Amino acid sequence: MAFPEAKPEAMNSSLVHAIGWFDGRFGYNVHTRNFFDNLSKLIPVAASPLFGLDGPWQEDRAVLTALTKLSPRATIALLYGDMMDILDGAPGKRIAYTVWESTEFPAGWLDKLKRADEIWIPTAWGRSVLIDNGVSASQVRIMPEGVDPDVFNPEIEPTNALAAYEGFKFLNVGRFETRKGTELLIKSFDAEFGPDDAVRLVLSCDNHHDPDFDIGRILRGMRLQRPDRIVVIPPVRSHARFAELYRACNAFVSPFRAEGWGLPICEAMACALPVIATDYSGPTEFMDDSAYRVTYKLVPIEDNYYRSAANVGGCWAEPCAQHLRKLMREVYEDREEAAKRGRAGSRQILGNFTWMDAARKAMEVLSS
Structure with missing residues (x-):
């Protein structure tokens, strides 16, 4: 568990405990890495990477709970909704950050999401779906995803892998x-x-x-x-x-x-x-x-x-x-x-x- 040096623009010395899949090339992986990396430029972030369903989050939580000066402002789990019991007993505000596609949430997701203090979801559409599924509107915040502008922009040199294909x-x-x-x-x-x-x-x-x-x-x-x-x-x-x-x-x-x-x-x-x-x-x-x-x-x-x-x-x-x-x-x-x-x-x-x-x-x- 590493604590990045606080940047001058950080609002205060408290930190955020981040739990998620930092390693990998799929949607949740990209989301987790980029969101918390940029958040760490504004406030110190203690990261607990998950590997599959396992990771050091329990040990990290014990440290954060024991040391008052490190007690996080919030614990944010960026995971599938059915894993949000990972927030039970977490120090600080307990935030469940998830992404979903259907107009119905699985019951197992809803039960665990509702136990969090707040639910973050990337879009207004997703928020409306959660509310339609019985979650209190006051519990749900829109927290968008994004792009890395240094990587994704019109000035990037194209790959030559498609050069042979005309049209x-x-x-x-x-x-x-x-x-x-x-x-x-x-x-x-x-x-x-x-x-x-x-x-x-x-x-x-x-x-x-x-x-x-x-x-x-x-x-x-x-x-x-x-x-x-x-x-x-x-x-x-x-x-x-x-x-x-x-x-x-x-x-x-x-x-x-x-x-x-x-x-x-x-x-x-x-x-x-x-x-x-x-x-x-x-x-x-x-x-x-x-x-x-x-x-x-x-x-x-x-x-x-x-x-x-x-x-x-x-x-x-x-x-x-x-x-x-x-x-x-x-x-x-x-x-x-x-x-x-x-x-x-x-x-x-x-x-x-x-x-x-x-x-x-x-x-x-x-x-x-």
């Missing part, structure tokens, strides 16, 4: 699953663009939850008209490398069914890519008029994997495939307007949704 490049980044709308995107792209269109769909998609995941087998099973238009990028191990991938493409597209935040969408906007995304859930927190918003209808969640993994039902969006195709065609045909909107989106993200913006918001809440 306009749409990009999708994220887990290959029903919730992300990956198959819908691939089929819509294949149906929309004909033999005379110089266009590619670049996929940086895998599914670490499925040990048998084989994207080549999945693509062959779709019987696409033009499978040669699909470019598959192997898993990117360093998160910062995504910026180079964004900058090597011309547009980002994500017909997701539900997102708690939508980090790749936010990062793509920061890198000045025009973004086509479903006009629903988490990304509506940061998508402004620069985004190309796909219409949708709400439908019950019937995906067996999601329902069984989350032990919950609820609803999510069903993006309109025809509107998705129309918007992809619009971006492909009117590239000047698309690039203009991409630049506007970058200004929106870099001006309002950096990790330091999130850290400052957290300090406001912690000081109130």
Whole structure:
């Protein structure tokens, strides 16, 4: 457990105890590292990394509890909701910081979230879902995510990994699953663009939850008209490398069914890519008029994997495939307007949704 040197702008000498998954390349990992790293520039942060479900948080808590001068102002757990009993007995204000996608929270999550003093969630949409699920409005605060502007910005040099692929490049980044709308995107792209269109769909998609995941087998099973238009990028191990991938493409597209935040969408906007995304859930927190918003209808969640993994039902969006195709065609045909909107989106993200913006918001809440 390390205590960073307090910065001059720190509001006082108290600290925050942070519990979460700091190591890794997925959403919660990126969120945890960046949020607490920037918060530590404003107030000392004692970090308790979790490795799977284990970590030194119990030992760290014992130290913080025993030494009055180190007693934290707050203990913040950035975790799945069903793990929030980790806050029971924690010193300082007990804050459960979580992310969710469905219109229904699992009962096991709700019971443990309600035991915290405050619940933080990244978006107004997520807050409304919590309230609709019976959580007191006074208990829920909006605490956004963000981007690192030094890594994700329009000046990043693009990767040369795509140099051999000519034509306009749409990009999708994220887990290959029903919730992300990956198959819908691939089929819509294949149906929309004909033999005379110089266009590619670049996929940086895998599914670490499925040990048998084989994207080549999945693509062959779709019987696409033009499978040669699909470019598959192997898993990117360093998160910062995504910026180079964004900058090597011309547009980002994500017909997701539900997102708690939508980090790749936010990062793509920061890198000045025009973004086509479903006009629903988490990304509506940061998508402004620069985004190309796909219409949708709400439908019950019937995906067996999601329902069984989350032990919950609820609803999510069903993006309109025809509107998705129309918007992809619009971006492909009117590239000047698309690039203009991409630049506007970058200004929106870099001006309002950096990790330091999130850290400052957290300090406001912690000081109130």
